[in-house]
Amino acid sequence: MVNATLAPEATERAARDRSAAGVRGRARHRRRQAVVAYLFLAPTLLFYAVFLLLPLGFALLLSMSRWAGFDLGDIEPVGLDNFAGLFADGSTFLAPILTNTLLFALGTVVLALAGSVLVATCIDKLRFQGLWRTLYFLPIVTTVVAVGNVWKYMYEPGGLVNGVLNTLGLGSVAFLQDPDTALPAVVVVQAWASVGSAILVLTAGLKSIPESYYEAAALDGAGAVTVFWRITLPLLRPSLLFVCITQFLTGLQSFALIIVMTRGGPGDATNVAALEMYRQAFSYGDWGAASAAAFVLFTVVLAVTLVQLWLFRRKGEDA
Template identity: 80%
Template structure:
């Protein structure tokens, strides 16, 4: 009877998860233009060989950009959200502040990307602020050296709201008795934050870190809106955008499937490494 009630959910996952996953594995070992299923041609591991062949741009700079993008997003968003969440926890009208920081999450990626794209223009708000400080204008999205960090900053800004919401909930779960005992012992605010808040916030930090890293590794829409094809050159080209281009621009679904499978393995390995690292730190503590 239990399996009978679970049947609709199991069918949903079979149609929208299991079958696409199996088809992606099939595509990764085939050559297909994306039209007639009868034209699928098995090629074994040739697609993977092409991805990592000499002269291929998938490993460098595409996969490298993907890792840098994810790491930059996590570092900025996580550190910023910890500080902001701790500040909000000590303010009045906490619901208002959480709502304000959460607004970018409910805004579409297209809107966020376009607004920041115009803000980064030579006559935009960001360069206007730099000029007002006596600094020269910066070609944020046109310079290969600044394009990727510029998009990373936007992604981190847009994802801080979710992290703040989770971390403030984690802060609320910490018993006040720990802080009272620390204050009676004469601990300053930094010691309390470092010795009490951060260790007890570890489960929330783990969840935020893993979800933000996965989001960063899978990011596609924001880069597509702000830079188009991952330009200038391949300065902002990441794995998800390359998968899209290989499939829908070049019509090479086999290489796209192989790239998707590689990205899946990278995400799985990094997620397991994070779980192992946090679990190890928890045991040491």
């Protein structure tokens, strides 16, 4: 078989100019490689068509339509009415929902950053680093249903947190039932769950600071606090910035923890934009308002993403 197919090719090649045949062979090889490449990419491109482009178009269409949700033929275009409805007087979308979203994201960033900076700078000098890292990582691999339910129970009058407060002689707090404490209480849990990965990034950042800087500072007689403010913190800035922005982006989008813990309550005290989108769609069947809310939140997320890209590109040019 091989000989049979090779033989005519060999004689053909011998008969023609060698370089011309080489070019032709390469062209055929290249064409075959293109076919193979698109075969390898086919599942991915098909997926993008059905689960990326189609849904994006559909969501955009829905955000500008009114639809009861059954027959696709009943989709009724209403222009920008859904968006106008979100920002109309008396709408809860701007306040408290969108403000809650920003507070939730900001609060998580501040708490997680403070915690991870403290732990990461200390952990660097200790033994058993692997053990500490494992422990701090546990929440990251745990399902949100477990995290949410355990903390919900811990916040209850008969739960651990109030148990500690009572032991200290303080009164119980109805953390998740009081509109004033519900959002901070959920923020604490989200921060608790994300400290581990922030520690990881910051630890890597710390390791990249040259040892000689610290030695020079020690020779100059700088104290621990001075070293931290003058050397560690400035040189850690890229890692800090990265943690801030990615954590902020995650915070803007997260709502699984809130569904498990409070479902947005009491009232709208812990309701965030992504949860509002979810409820409008799957609880009230208002697909138009839900899709409009999704695109408003997407605009915010996109803006933050672009700021991130711009910041890191600028940093890249400086370096």
